[in-house]
Amino acid sequence: MPKKKVRIATTSLAGCFGCHMSFMDIDERLLELAGIADLDRSPLTDIKSCNECDIGLVEGGVCNAENVHVLREFRNSCRILVAIGACAINGGVPALRNRFDLGDCLEEAFITGIGVTDPTVPGDPELPLLLEKVHPVHEVVKIDYSIPGCPPSADTIWTVLTDLIDGNEPDLAYELIRYD
Amino acid sequence: MPIFTLDGQNIPFEPGQTIMEAAMAAGVYIPHLCWYPEYEPHGSCKLCSVKVNGRLCSACTFPAAEGQEVVLNSEELQQLRLRLTQMLFVEGNHFCPYCEKSGQCELQALGYYVGMTDNHFPHFFPKREIDASHPDVLLDRDRCIFCGLCVRASRDEGKHVFELAGRGIETHLIVNSATGKLGDSELGASDRAAHICPVGAIVVKETAFRVPIGRRKYDHRTIAEMSLEEEAPLVRRRHDAKEEG
Numbered sequence: 001m002p003k004k005k006v007r008i009a010t011t012s013l014a015g016c017f018g019c020h021m022s023f024m025d026i027d028e029r030l031l032e033l034a035g036i037a038d039l040d041r042s043p044l045t046d047i048k049s050c051n052e053c054d055i056g057l058v059e060g061g062v063c064n065a066e067n068v069h070v071l072r073e074f075r076n077s078c079r080i081l082v083a084i085g086a087c088a089i090n091g092g093v094p095a096l097r098n099r100f101d102l103g104d105c106l107e108e109a110f111i112t113g114i115g116v117t118d119p120t121v122p123g124d125p126e127l128p129l130l131l132e133k134v135h136p137v138h139e140v141v142k143i144d145y146s147i148p149g150c151p152p153s154a155d156t157i158w159t160v161l162t163d164l165i166d167g168n169e170p171d172l173a174y175e176l177i178r179y180d
Numbered sequence: 181m182p183i184f185t186l187d188g189q190n191i192p193f194e195p196g197q198t199i200m201e202a203a204m205a206a207g208v209y210i211p212h213l214c215w216y217p218e219y220e221p222h223g224s225c226k227l228c229s230v231k232v233n234g235r236l237c238s239a240c241t242f243p244a245a246e247g248q249e250v251v252l253n254s255e256e257l258q259q260l261r262l263r264l265t266q267m268l269f270v271e272g273n274h275f276c277p278y279c280e281k282s283g284q285c286e287l288q289a290l291g292y293y294v295g296m297t298d299n300h301f302p303h304f305f306p307k308r309e310i311d312a313s314h315p316d317v318l319l320d321r322d323r324c325i326f327c328g329l330c331v332r333a334s335r336d337e338g339k340h341v342f343e344l345a346g347r348g349i350e351t352h353l354i355v356n357s358a359t360g361k362l363g364d365s366e367l368g369a370s371d372r373a374a375h376i377c378p379v380g381a382i383v384v385k386e387t388a389f390r391v392p393i394g395r396r397k398y399d400h401r402t403i404a405e406m407s408l409e410e411e412a413p414l415v416r417r418r419h420d421a422k423e424e425g
Contacts, residue, residue, distance in 0.1 A: 086277050089298050090269070091305070093278065098305040139302050146298035150277035174402060177292050179276035180283065180393075 006054040006165050009040040009078060013067040014094040014134060015060025017043070018151040019085040023057070025154035036165060040077075050077035055164055057084050058143075061091040062135045066128035075141040080164055083143045084157065086150040086179065088136065095134040102132055145170060149178045184248035186230075193244040194419060200228055200240040203252075204412045205419065209404035210252060211261055211293065213268075213286055213378050214327035215240040217414035219336065222328045225268075227261055227290065258294065265291055266300045273305065273322035274379075280388030281380030283396025287325060289403035311355065313363030316385050317374045324353050324381040334373035341367045353381070 012020055020043060026033070041050040050056070056078030062068055075081055086092040097105050111119040137143055147160050153176065160170040181192040186203055193202035198221065203210050214225040221240040228239040231251040239250075251257065268274075268287060276282045308321035326344055330353070334341040341362075345354045357364035367374060369384055377383070393399065397406060 083298065086275070090275065090303060092275065095275070095303075095305065099273075099307050133305065136299065136303060138298060138300070143298065148297050172297075174292065175400060177295070177297065179288055179291065180279075 003036070006037045007040050007052070008037050008042075008055045008057065008161075009050050009053045009074060010042040010044070010057040011059065011070055011074060012043065013058065013060035013070060013088070013137070014063035015085060015087045015092070017059070019057075019059035019088075019149075019157075020044075022149075022151035022154055023084075023157050026158045027154070029154075029158055033161075050074055053078045054080065055161070056081045057161075058082065058088050058137055059084050061087045061094055062131065062137060062140050063094050064128040064130050068131075068140060071137055071140055080144045081141065082160065082164070083137050083146040085152060086148065089138070089146050089148055090136050091134045092150065095136075098133045102130060106130075150180050152176075152178070182244075182246040184244055184246065184250055186250045187252050191244075191250075196422075197244050197419070198240055199230060199232070199237075199242050199244050199248075199250055201415050201419070202244045203239065204408070204415045207408060207412060208252075209408050210239045211290060211403075212240060212407075213290060213325060214329065216329055216376065217411050217418055219329065219332040222332070225264070225325070225327055227264055229257060229260060229264075231257065262294045262296055263300065265294050265296055266298075268325050269296075269299045270301045270303045271306070272324060273308070279323065279380045280383055281323070283391070283393065283399055285380060285398075286378035286403060289398040289406070292398065293403050308352070311362045313361040314365070314367060314385075315363065316369035317362060317367060318383050318385055319353070319355070319362050320381055320383070321353055322381075323379045325379055326351050326353070327378060329376045329378065330373045330382055333376040334367070334371065337372055339366045339371065339373070341365045341371075341373055 010020065039045050040053050041047045050073050056074040058071060058074055058081065062071060083089050087094060106121045110116060110121045145160065147156055149156060156172060156176040159172060159176060163170040183190045183192050186208055191202050191206045200210055200215060210228045212225065212228045214222040215228060223238045223241040226238060229236055230239045232242060232248055274287065276288055282288060310321065311319040328344055330342040331344060341356050343354050343356060344351055346352050354360065355362050355365050374382060374384055
């Protein structure tokens with residue numbers, strides 16, 4: 001009997017999708033992955049909400065109310081939740097704003113900044129509200145594994161993913177653990 | 181020569197040597213950030229914590245003695261080192277992806293060495309002052325780990341440019357000048373104090389990103405290998421110099 005396929009969900013919160021791009025860099029191994037796994041919610045499937053999954057990959061930190069909502073949905077739906085990349089692990093580049101007041105950031109970006117036309121802070125109710133600070137994902141939900149890197153290399157992502165699919169503890173060689 | 185044991189291995193030592201010095205001279209790496217063989221030990225980073233006859237001690241300050249049983253790599257101590265490293269990361273603002281020290285940073289390399297993949301603790305995101313006033317040297321306090329190496333290096337070269345002020349969580353690096361700015365201090369770009377920083381807190385300007393990724397210090401070699409290669413000979417030399425009086 002063929003082995004049951006694992007279900008994987010992925011999302012990018014306050015990230016740049018660079019980790020997803022690096023994930024795509026597994027190249028022809030994508031075919032192998034397609035043979036052993038199905039993608040659930042992911043930018044690659046455009047499924048909007050998460051079903052029960054075996055593994056969830058979360059890129060990016062938590063910078064707004066929607067990020068919190070999505071992250072909690074992932075935690076509730078995924079048996080194993082994996083933080084992927086610097087932003088998910090420590091806030092990364094978006095966390096640069098943590099040293100400034102949020103109001104000052106909005107003012108600089110939308111009112112007083114160079115080249116701003118029609119100066120107004122966007123207030124559409126559809127826009128998720130920004131959090132006072134950008135947070136790493138482990139400050140909001142329990143994270144089972146983390147893959148550092150900006151982005152982690154395709155080999156690093158592949159190693160962790162296949163180890164987890166095989167039911168093993170991820171074991172990364174020295175050169176596969178990088179924080180940059 | 182008297183000996184002690186380190187994880188069961190016999191380590192010879194000269195009276196007056198610390199456990200760190202004897203171990204390094206014997207080719208055994210003990211993790212550290214605030215210790216450098218040419219300076220008086222500071223004993224603050226605690227990464228060199230070992231158990232000496234069952235008691236937790238800093239290897240860089242604790243004198244070696246005949247018959248000591250020293251434990252370095254128990255599961256407990258490895259876990260302790262991982263947590264200490266994570267505390268150093270969350271206490272400051274350590275963002276490797278855009279730090280010019282990345283790939284050559286001892287804190288980062290130590291993270292790799294202890295197998296750190298996450299930061300475990302909530303982040304402080306402290307607000308610290310950056311000082312770019314010096315024409316040749318940048319002081320980015322976000323990355324300071326308070327190892328005091330710059331303090332000792334500058335003191336030993338007779339300039340006393342740096343000092344650690346405040347206590348506990350209020351500890352911060354200050355500069356000895358009328359304005360408190362690095363640009364008004366006596367620091368020169370060729371001073372040891374401008375080059376000794378193990379992290380990216382004190383960096384010489386216009387030198388960043390010169391070494392490409394893949395050829396940086398810790399890209400392929402661990403901090404243990406590099407430390408034994410670069411620092412262990414200094415311990416031996418320092419010892420020989422003392423012998424000669």
